[in-house]
Amino acid sequence: MKALYNNYFRKNSKNDPVLKALESVPIFDGLSHKELSEVARLTHERTYKKDEHIFKQHAPAEGMYVILDGAVEIKDPESGTIFASLETGDFFGELALLDEEPRSASAHAIQPSRLIGFFRTDLLTLMKIYPELGNKIMLNLARVLGERLRKTNEELARSN
Template identity: 30%
Template sequence: MLLRADARVELIRRLPLFELCSKRDLRRIASLADERGVEPGTELIREGEPGTEFYVVVEGEVDVRRRGRRIARLGAGSFVGEIALLSRSPRTATVIAATPLRVLAISGRDFVDLLDTLPELWLKVARTLADRVDADEAMDAARA
């Protein structure tokens, strides 16, 4: 069931990524986001492919896989797809719906434009990106 504009703004406001945004910014984000229902087993992102969208998990869980191995399970409030969009490199992992999902999808261009105008959002995305890089390095070191 798709949300009305005001309900979508309220939903986005509750997501940790967007909690510092103003009402005006939240309306802008809501206008850019495409709300989607996703069935379990659906691949949102494929490792090695170019990035075209950024996803925020509203409800449900996704499995993050690298080289076929599950490296994380993320739930509501999480976001995926930012690395390829920011680095302009291929996707670093595959993301699959582990449960029925509701996601907000934002196109790559819109996402980068949004970050350029909202410094508080840049900071949150940068912190998450740094945490993910640290986790990747720890995983690589454990394999060595």
């Protein structure tokens, strides 16, 4: 029944824009097509209007987003500082996959956008079903965070 359903009602996975977007995210580096499909199966596609908040600063954080289409701005609403302007293919909020701390900044769509949400609960499910795949994602996540830490250290050293 599932095969029948997949054949007639679901898109061909090779041209799936969600899979293509996930492929370009470093957190999912080195994942096979099948593994990416398993990740895609657990993600949530969302549509945001212009100026709609994706999340607000200090809100409870549950996961990360990948921009499928559109543009998003990450900023500190108190000081007005814009931390990043992100476009199609970029991702943000990945720290929430690891800890339960509230969001450190706000994110809002600066144009109508389509995002893919991948949340901590999805990662936990994935780690339960496919521990090997979960480990790959965790290792990639650690690598991304490590790179950021190194860059921050370099910038700090430069500014001193």
